[in-house]
Amino acid sequence: MLYxxxxxxxxxxxxxxxxxxxxxxxxxxxxxKNSFYDMSSVVKMPGKEWTFIGxxxxxxxxxxxxxxxxxxxxxxxxxxxxxxxxxxxxxLAVLVSSIKRGQHIxxxxxxxxxxxxxxxxxLLFKLFYNYNGGMLNQILLALDKKPVNWxxxxxxxxxxxxxxxxxxxxxxxxxxxxxxxxxxxxxYEAASIDGCTRWKQVFYITIPLIRGVVCTCITLAVTGAxxxxxxxxxxxxxxxxxxxxxxxxxxxxxxTFTINxxxxxSTIALVIVIFGVVMSKIVSTIVxxxxxx
Amino acid sequence: xxxxKVSKKRFKVSHIFIYLILxxxxxxxxxxxxxxINNSFKASRDVINHSFSLPSPFxxxxxxxxxxNLNILIAYKNSFVISGSVTIAVMVLATMMAFAMTRYQFxxxxxxxxxxxxxxxxxxxxxxxxxxxxxxxxxxINHALSVILxxxxxxxxxxxxxxxxxxxxxxxxxxxxxxxxxxxxRQVFTRIIVPLSKPSxxxxxIFCFLWSYNDLFTQxxxxxxxxxxxxxxxxxxxxxxxxxxxxxxxxxxTIIIIPVLIVYIFLQKNIIKGLTxxxxxx
Numbered sequence: 083m084l085y086x087x088x089x090x091x092x093x094x095x096x097x098x099x100x101x102x103x104x105x106x107x108x109x110x111x112x113x114x115k116n117s118f119y120d121m122s123s124v125v126k127m128p129g130k131e132w133t134f135i136g137x138x139x140x141x142x143x144x145x146x147x148x149x150x151x152x153x154x155x156x157x158x159x160x161x162x163x164x165x166x167x168x169x170x171x172x173x174l175a176v177l178v179s180s181i182k183r184g185q186h187i188x189x190x191x192x193x194x195x196x197x198x199x200x201x202x203x204x205l206l207f208k209l210f211y212n213y214n215g216g217m218l219n220q221i222l223l224a225l226d227k228k229p230v231n232w233x234x235x236x237x238x239x240x241x242x243x244x245x246x247x248x249x250x251x252x253x254x255x256x257x258x259x260x261x262x263x264x265x266x267x268x269x270y271e272a273a274s275i276d277g278c279t280r281w282k283q284v285f286y287i288t289i290p291l292i293r294g295v296v297c298t299c300i301t302l303a304v305t306g307a308x309x310x311x312x313x314x315x316x317x318x319x320x321x322x323x324x325x326x327x328x329x330x331x332x333x334x335x336x337x338t339f340t341i342n343x344x345x346x347x348s349t350i351a352l353v354i355v356i357f358g359v360v361m362s363k364i365v366s367t368i369v370x371x372x373x374x375x
Numbered sequence: 376x377x378x379x380k381v382s383k384k385r386f387k388v389s390h391i392f393i394y395l396i397l398x399x400x401x402x403x404x405x406x407x408x409x410x411x412i413n414n415s416f417k418a419s420r421d422v423i424n425h426s427f428s429l430p431s432p433f434x435x436x437x438x439x440x441x442x443x444n445l446n447i448l449i450a451y452k453n454s455f456v457i458s459g460s461v462t463i464a465v466m467v468l469a470t471m472m473a474f475a476m477t478r479y480q481f482x483x484x485x486x487x488x489x490x491x492x493x494x495x496x497x498x499x500x501x502x503x504x505x506x507x508x509x510x511x512x513x514x515x516i517n518h519a520l521s522v523i524l525x526x527x528x529x530x531x532x533x534x535x536x537x538x539x540x541x542x543x544x545x546x547x548x549x550x551x552x553x554x555x556x557x558x559x560x561r562q563v564f565t566r567i568i569v570p571l572s573k574p575s576x577x578x579x580x581i582f583c584f585l586w587s588y589n590d591l592f593t594q595x596x597x598x599x600x601x602x603x604x605x606x607x608x609x610x611x612x613x614x615x616x617x618x619x620x621x622x623x624x625x626x627x628x629t630i631i632i633i634p635v636l637i638v639y640i641f642l643q644k645n646i647i648k649g650l651t652x653x654x655x656x657x
Contacts, residue, residue, distance in 0.1 A: 084554040084563065085478045094475035094564075098468035098531055099487065105528030106494050109505035116504065124508045174400060177393045184397075190643050191401045197639050197646065198408075199589035201610040202631045205624055206411050208614060215423025215621065217410065248403065256647050280389075309498055312591040312607070316614050331592070334500050339596060344504060351500040358496060 116348040124344055139349040148325045149350065152333040153357075159243055159329065160307040160361065166247050168299045171254035176284060178255075179262040189259065192252035200249065204316030207245045211317070233318055238327045242314050249313075250306065254299045261295030262288065297369040304361045308354050311335065330354045408632060415625035422621040437626035445609065445623075446602065447630055453598075454605040457519050458587040461526045465534045465583045466576055468527070473538030474568055478550075494532040499525075499592055507596055521597040522605070526587045534579045541575040542568070577645045606631055 085091075117139050119132040126132065143149055178188050195203065210217040211232040219229040232241050265288065273283050289296075311331035314321075320336050321328035328336070330350060338347030414422045415437055416430035441447055476488065502525070510521040550563050558566070569576075591607040598608055610631060617623050639646065 084550060084560065085480075087560070088479075088481065090560040091475050091479045091481060094471040095487070098472040098535070099490075101468065101524070101528045102490070102494055102531055105506060105525050106497055106502055107490075109502035109509070110497055112505040113501055124504065125511055170400075174397065177397055181390065181393060181397070184394075188397055188401060189647060191404055193643070193647055194408075194636075194639060195404055197585055197635055198632055199591070199607050199610070199635075201589070201591050201607040201614075202628050203407075205610055205614050205628050206407055208618065209411065209414075209422075209621060209624060209628075210407075212621070215426075217426055220424075220426055251400075252404070309500075312589070315591065316611055319615060331498075331500055335592070335595075338504060348504055351498075351504070354498055355496070355501045358498065 113348045113351055116345055117352055119345055121345040121348075123342075135345075139346050142346065143349065143353065148321075148328060149333060149353075151325060152321075152328040152330050152350075153353075155239060155328060156308060156310070156330045156357070158239070159246060159310060160304050162243055162247055163250075163303040163307045164300055167251050167303050168254050168258075168296065171251050171258055171299070172296070174251070174255050175258035175262055176288065178259055180280075185259075189256060192255050194252065195249040196253050198249075200312035201316050203245055203249050204313045207241075207313075208317050211241055233323065235323050235326050238318060238323060242317055242327050245317075246310055246313050250303075254303065257299055258292065258295060261292040265291050293369065297366065300369055301362050301365050304365055305358050308358050308361075330357070408636075411625050411632075412629050415622065415629040417622060417625075419620055419622040422625060437622040438630070440620075440623050441627045441630060445613065445627065446604070447609065447627065449602065450604050450606045450609040453519065453603055454588055454607075457522050457526075457605055458584050460519070460523045461530065461587040462580050462583045464523070464527045465530050466580055469531055469534035469538050469579060470569060470572060470576065471564075472531075472535045473542050474564060476535070476539055477542040491532050491535050495536075497529075499529060499590075502529075503593070503596060510597060517598055517600045517603050519603075522587075522593050525593060525597075526590065530583045530586060534583065537579055538572065538575055541572055545571060574645075577642075578648065581642060581646050 118134060118136060120135045120138075121132050122130045174188075174192065178185055213219060213229060213231050216232070218232060222229055230237075232238075269287055269291075270283055273287060278286070308330060310329045314327055314329055314332050315335070318327045320340070321332060325333075330353065334347050334350040334354065337343045337350060410426065413430065414426055416433050416435070417426075418432075418434055418436065421430070472491075476484070476491075506525045507516075510516055515521040545568075549567055553563050553567055588605075589607060591611060594605050594608040595611065598604055601612075604612065610627065613624060613627050
């Protein structure tokens with residue numbers, strides 16, 4: 083009765099929906115359209131028309147060596163995120179759930195880097211990696227070794243990945259820990275009465291029961307890896323050295339806003355979306371969250 | 376936990392081992408921040424040479440430098456205007472939408488529901504260029520609104536999903552009783568729904584604020600004037616311009632971290648609870 087009249091419905095629903103249509107859906111579609119045009123500037127100038135160029139931008143994707151690096155780096159960080167972020171988080175969560183004292187403290191500490199902005203963490207690691215008197219080189223010096231250029235072409239990618247991966251472990255840790263704590267104690271008790279060792283308990287009870295949560299984590303890690311931008315941009319702007327540390331996000335930004343190749347930037351943005359959809363589909367078919375859980 | 380109970384007698388040694396591993400990881404998360412705070416009280420030359428020792432001589436010059444030359448306070452103000460507005464707008468709009476979506480039956484509800492969920496899949500990269508164009512047409516570049524509006528739209532779907540999950544669990548009886556007493560929809564919403572959703576609203580608020588505050592990408596694109604820089608854009612500039620002044624860098628990192636740290640210590644329960652609700656449902 084209360085919710086029969088439809089006028090309030092419009093008032094409640096419309097403002098938010100309009101915002102989403104104007105700032106998400108319309109730009110999203112326009113972005114697809116833009117990728118088929120040669121755009122001289124973001125806003126159409128009188129006299130300068132945008133010409134339709136069809137799939138030229140998409141063909142360019144296959145010949146541009148830098149986008150290949152960016153895609154490869156994004157895929158690599160995805161793999162690292164799944165193995166190390168979710169993996170380390172899983173081990174930590176299993177360990178923390180098996181202790182009695184200090185669960186709360188570990189949770190608080192592990193989660194902390196997530197609330198710190200990636201720009202601040204980037205700046206912090208810049209201080210670590212600096213050639214002249216950075217923290218790592220000070221340690222080397224103290225050990226009587228030669229300073230290393232940590233951000234040289236050979237090591238730059240790994241050096242960028244470390245803070246990127248490290249800073250988000252706590253996120254998956256908390257999700258997994260909540261999942262673990264939801265598993266009933268009786269299962270473990272029954273298992274150990276039947277003579278099941280700790281390791282077997284992990285494999286036969288814990289892992290099957292939190293498969294759904296793990297699947298969520300892997301999906302989040304994979305899609306999150308595509309959004310990497312702040313950290314690499316602060317530590318090594320513009321994919322330095324030689325574009326080797328470009329990720330899809332940073333490359334899209336560079337093409338659009340510093341090189342002014344706007345339509346190509348739109349194309350890369352679309353590539354990011356496609357990768358996101360495809361990768362999360364792949365994850366859900368491989369890990370398959372159990373419907374019953 | 377049960378596992379611990381059962382195996383307590385047999386696995387005393389392994390417990391020590393477990394604590395060692397856990398403490399090791401805890402140190403990796405604490406150490407960088409302690410290191411940077413410690414070094415913010417040293418002159419740059421000391422940071423370069425003895426970054427592990429305690430500050431001697433102890434100096435506040437880096438902080439003076441940061442506040443005098445870098446407009447950090449203005450950047451704070453800009454960030455709070457932007458992220459505060461985003462947070463409030465998202466809280467209001469998301470509660471309204473979630474209320475409509477959980478309480479009303481109407482045609483096209485399914486479509487709107489999938490529109491909301493699908494918009495979680497749009498990374499900011501895929502919408503930013505047309506939004507930038509829109510903003511420059513409206514002459515809003517360098518204006519706080521140019522960051523606020525896209526961020527509100529971007530965070531809305533997450534917030535609506537969390538709020539819908541919460542409101543669906545609320546029993547209808549109270550609203551029906553209020554209706555019997557003669558309350559209209561607006562009163563039901565403001566007097567019953569909003570007060571009852573406080574815990575979820577807190578989660579939504581914290582996350583929106585953090586995401587907006589930490590979003591360098593949108594800030595870089597929309598705000599080009601230095602006096603309008605929010606915190607992250609300023610940090611990025613410090614990184615490229617003052618990259619050799621280690622003391623200044625350390626102090627500005629500390630200045631950015633401390634308020635977040637204080638808020639985190641007070642609100643960490645809500646933050647962590649909200650994360651799980653949001654992530655698993657979303």
